Amino acid sequence: MGQPARQPQAGRRRLLGLGGVLLLGGLGGCGFRPMYAGGGEAGSPQRSGPITAELAKVRVGPIPERSGQLLKRSLENHLTPTGADGLGSYELNVSTAFNVEPQGFRRDGTPSRLRYTATATWSLFDNAAPPNRLAGGMVRSLDAFNLPDQQYFAADMSREAMERRLMESLSEQIVERVAVALERRRQPSAA
Structure with missing residues (x-):
């Protein structure tokens, strides 16, 4: 049956x-x-192909604050996964902003959960004099963490982990958009 x-x-x-x-x-x-087509093995984490070579030429400008350092490191890891230093044909400038809002409250009115909204505004420039803006935009990511009652170390660790996740998410979104912009620039227009 x-x-x-x-x-x-x-x-x-x-x-x-x-x-x-x-x-x-x-x-x-x-x-x-x-987008990252090339001669790499199936399932291989390494990207290959012409757009990967173009991404390796992007130099990331300084980004202030601790979160900016995390974002810059993540961007560099995504742009040059092999660790090769970019030639600097392009410059990527990024600025970040955060918004925090409580999502939960304890009986005494103190927050028990915080949600962060991270926004990154990015611009890609060439190395001409003066530099030409090739592309730009804004990406956003949301994440939250709990504030355990009287467990300050745990709350701090949760906040740091959340900050790393936010910066990784922003980085992935920015690299995708930069790759699309470089691919459009590389392809001749069909007009």
């Missing part, structure tokens, strides 16, 4: 799998290709 119920599910899975293969095959025919 349990066997007939499984057969339709297996059929649906096969149909969905076939649809996924056809979709991916169709995307290749319309010119779709991964």
Whole structure:
């Protein structure tokens, strides 16, 4: 009795799998290709390809405060995953801003949970004199942490972990947008 119920599910899975293969095959025919396409092994964390070489040429300008240091380090790790020092053909300038709001309160009115909204405004410039702004934008990330009652060390550790997650999220978003801007610049317009 349990066997007939499984057969339709297996059929649906096969149909969905076939649809996924056809979709991916169709995307290749319309010119779709991964942004970081190249000769790397499947499943390899290392990116390769022309856009990766362009990303390695981006130098990140100074970003003030501790959170800025975390963001700069994360950006550099994403832009040059092999650790190679960029040639400096481009400069990426980033500024950050934070907003904090309490999400939960204890009976005495003190906050028990804080939510941070981190916003980063970025601009990509070339190294011409004077520099030309090639792209720019704003990215945002949200995260929160609990404030345990009278556990100051735990609250501080939670805040630091949250700050690292926020900076990593902002970094990933910025690198994606910079990669798209560099790819558009690299491709001749079809006009």
